[in-house]
Amino acid sequence: MGVSISFVSATTEELDRAEKDPSWAGQFVYDLYGGDTYPMPGRLYGGPDRDFAGLQFLFDEARMALEFVLDGFQIQEDGTLFGWTAEQIAGTARELRETPWEKLAAHYDPERMAAQDVYPNMWRFDPEGRLEGLEATYEELVAFFGEAADRGLGAFMNFSF
Numbered sequence: 001m002g003v004s005i006s007f008v009s010a011t012t013e014e015l016d017r018a019e020k021d022p023s024w025a026g027q028f029v030y031d032l033y034g035g036d037t038y039p040m041p042g043r044l045y046g047g048p049d050r051d052f053a054g055l056q057f058l059f060d061e062a063r064m065a066l067e068f069v070l071d072g073f074q075i076q077e078d079g080t081l082f083g084w085t086a087e088q089i090a091g092t093a094r095e096l097r098e099t100p101w102e103k104l105a106a107h108y109d110p111e112r113m114a115a116q117d118v119y120p121n122m123w124r125f126d127p128e129g130r131l132e133g134l135e136a137t138y139e140e141l142v143a144f145f146g147e148a149a150d151r152g153l154g155a156f157m158n159f160s161f
Helices: 012-020 022-033 052-061 086-097 101-105 110-115 127-150
Strands: 004-010 045-049 081-084 154-160
Touching: 004 012, 004 022, 004 127, 012 022, 012 081, 012 154, 022 081, 022 154, 045 052, 045 127, 052 101, 052 127, 081 086, 086 127, 086 154, 101 127, 110 127
Parallel strands: none
Antiparallel strands: 004 045, 004 154, 081 154
């Protein structure tokens, strides 16, 4: 399975309740991901899945402010569930929309990423394929954050390991 990050949209009311009642939040988000109707109708969802560290490398190199594992607010004490407010989603959407993929791709360095053990450290095995995968994941994130921002939504971020 591996380590992954995923987002699912949330209302301000859901995030407020989650902050006050982390056990409710854990079950609520579990229910959003579980069941026969994933994704649940009306819910936006998106990666970056296992590509979070590769994208984070590119974000850092491009001097973007986005930080997957530090942004948002912690809901579960075990570090598996975070909330992102509508304001954080809107700010992130703005930054993503202003950053063309080519700016990030210019920093792609599979040798350096492998040497730094950037998860999942497959960079040397298929450098072109991994770059294409990162691009597809980036486009998915731009779409998720953009649509969530346009709708005035926040998000739950699930960090599974």
